Amino acid sequence: MSGYSLMIHGGAGVIRNPERFEPSLHRIVSAGADLLERGGTARDAVSLCVTLLEDDPLYNAGFGSVLNADGVAECDAAIMDGRDLSAGAVAGVGRIKNPILAARTVMENSAHVFLIGAGAEAFARRNNVEMVPESYFQTPERLADLARAKARNETALDHVASQGAPSAKKLGTVGAVARDRAGNLAAATSTGGMTNKLPGRVGDSPVIGAGVFADNASCAVSCTGVGEHFLRTSLARTVGFLIEDLGLETQAATDEAIRRLVEKVSGVGALIVVGRDGVCARAQSTPGLLTASARDGVINVKTA
């Protein structure tokens, strides 16, 4: 058995008072590291970390998900296992407590990869994934965020349209990537999208190859940022190609992926990567990026 590597993120953008995320990031990466230290799988570690990030109202995923223009949450999540490229994803779900667990259930209990909307919710319910009423997500904070966005007539379009100029808003998607002591890789991503978004809008988070990717042959990747930019560039999959086919080192591949994101579509966002070599890497085209990593007992929290 070799060592383990784990990295989590809590979103990218212009982040006010980033130090307030430190205790939470430290606590959550530690929980995942404990699991990996005891010989747990990368799949279980990313699933656990993203579940904890979803349950923390600091982040825009699960409980903390922002509300769309209709005042409801529409959550997206995906998970991928690098051992066999199995994957599961859900999009546009508003009644599932932990969307990442629904995505995992799609991966493990169906022959499908991607389920959306009411069909995804019905599948999750049948598979005993914990359901909640829509009101679970309609917290005073998120209702106030939405009211502010509507008052300013600010829509998700404003984020996307600001190509090249990093958005002033926090893009608080969450994610985790891991390499376990058996050398297997896994990745998971979850988001509530963007405040006041058009109902039905889906970004990169639930899209295998865009917002999430894992293959033992190369790396595990989770992205955050303006989803449209990551969709158009298949950004998570790009890192895999750069490592497996072009022979780049993990950090160099991560930097090159962001360079291409900016070059090809003036993309705004960030990504975290664990390579097959166990190296944890991150890169960003945003001012801020919240991450925490754990490698063989050493924890490193970064909030810029």
Added chain:
Amino acid sequence: MSGYSLMIHGGAGVIRNPERFEPSLHRIVSAGADLLERGGTARDAVSLCVTLLEDDPLYNAGFGSVLNADGVAECDAAIMDGRDLSAGAVAGVGRIKNPILAARTVMENSAHVFLIGAGAEAFARRNNVEMVPESYFQTPERLADLARAKARNETALDHVASQGAPSAKKLGTVGAVARDRAGNLAAATSTGGMTNKLPGRVGDSPVIGAGVFADNASCAVSCTGVGEHFLRTSLARTVGFLIEDLGLETQAATDEAIRRLVEKVSGVGALIVVGRDGVCARAQSTPGLLTASARDGVINVKTA
């Protein structure tokens, strides 16, 4: 102005009486070739061809879409323009006559890439895309297909589970790829999915990088087959990497993509490609593949 290239497909699988598709494929590729001959754009050509394929009940897209387990159509479509990587996609829509035109409207009239379900339908309606009642898709043929599938207790799972063994069912997704006389590339894909599918199930067709991809720097790609396999391997994007980063020729890249599909996930399906060099290529891991190509006035229909 140089020449043009156009290729369309009408699905892959075990195809009974494939010769019955020949007149339709010839008519539709000719319409697209006429447009390109007159200097029309690749974007317009793939949009036109996929619209015509959607309107033809021979294919599993648009009017001919198969019905899900609830007896309704849930269509998916996507389009991508290789000039600037702009893209649009819709998934899980059942009230839009031509899903590819809704996807195009997402690309052209929103800052988004991917809209799903009722939100996508509302967006299409607001943008004057032609709407139809659900009954438009509930033709006697498709209702009979569904009744047969239910009587045999045959679900979409059966297609996916038959990994490695080509499904006995036709996988009739449609698509088009083109290079116009100005050298710009575009790709489009549209599908009704699989008969008796789980409501909410989405395959690769509406996913940028999985079932559709276009970049002037490399190629335009449209895929057909078991969507789950193409999602897990980002297959359309793979061809672009093989051409742009590894320097493969168009046909060699197309063959290599299918080789990887089979190697990585025992994948079942096919793809069509137009390279930046104007070469039309196809490859498949299925017994049958319906295609037609047109290059500078020469039309070539293949139904195996």
